[in-house]
Amino acid sequence: MSTFTPAQRLVHKSQFDAVYQRGSNKLGDACFLVLIRPNSLGMARLGLSVSARTVGNAVNRNRIKRVIRESFRLNTANLPAVDIVVNTRPGARESTNAQLANRLAQHWQEMVKRCATS
Numbered sequence: 001m002s003t004f005t006p007a008q009r010l011v012h013k014s015q016f017d018a019v020y021q022r023g024s025n026k027l028g029d030a031c032f033l034v035l036i037r038p039n040s041l042g043m044a045r046l047g048l049s050v051s052a053r054t055v056g057n058a059v060n061r062n063r064i065k066r067v068i069r070e071s072f073r074l075n076t077a078n079l080p081a082v083d084i085v086v087n088t089r090p091g092a093r094e095s096t097n098a099q100l101a102n103r104l105a106q107h108w109q110e111m112v113k114r115c116a117t118s
Contacts, residue, residue: 004046004069004072004073004076007043007045008043008044008045008046008072009045009047010045010046010047010083010084010085011047015047016047016085018083019035019036019037019047019083019084019085020035020085022037023036023037023085024036024037024038025111025114025115027107027110027111028089029091029103029106029107030089030092031088031089031091031092031095031099031103032086032087032088032092032103032104032107033086033087033089034084034085034086034087034107034111035084035085035087036082036083036084036111036115037082037083038080038081038082038115039081039082039083040081042081043076043081044072044076044079044080044083044084045082045083045084046068046069046072046084046085047085047086048065048068048069048085048086049086050064050068050087050088051088054090054092054093055088055090055092055093056093060093064092064100067097067100067101067104068086068100068104070101071100071101071104071105071108072084072104075104075105075108078112079108079111079112080111080112080115082111082115084111086104
């Protein structure tokens with residue numbers, strides 16, 4: 001069982017900007033836009049962008065952030081060394097936790113495939 005450490009978080013604006021500007025892959029659906037940028041740190045790092053405009057009140061935002069973090073924690077051992085920014089889309093507002101987790105699992109699998117071929 002892996003843990004989600006502070007070293008695996010993107011927290012500074014410059015880290016997010018690097019992914020937005022030089023991200024090599026994008027994955028998306030009705031709930032999430034996932035941006036990916038390879039890094040040289042040997043581990044995956046996660047940044048979250050969950051806005052009130054797209055998903056609503058603080059309760060919803062925090063619920064969605066918890067689901068994203070837990071999904072990342074469960075899959076981090078399989079992920080390549082990349083910086084990941086997960087943006088929410090309006091579809092996430094009405095989705096259940098299980099639906100969100102399933103969509104994220106699909107994104108993590110697709111990410112592994114894309115990074116393996118590049």
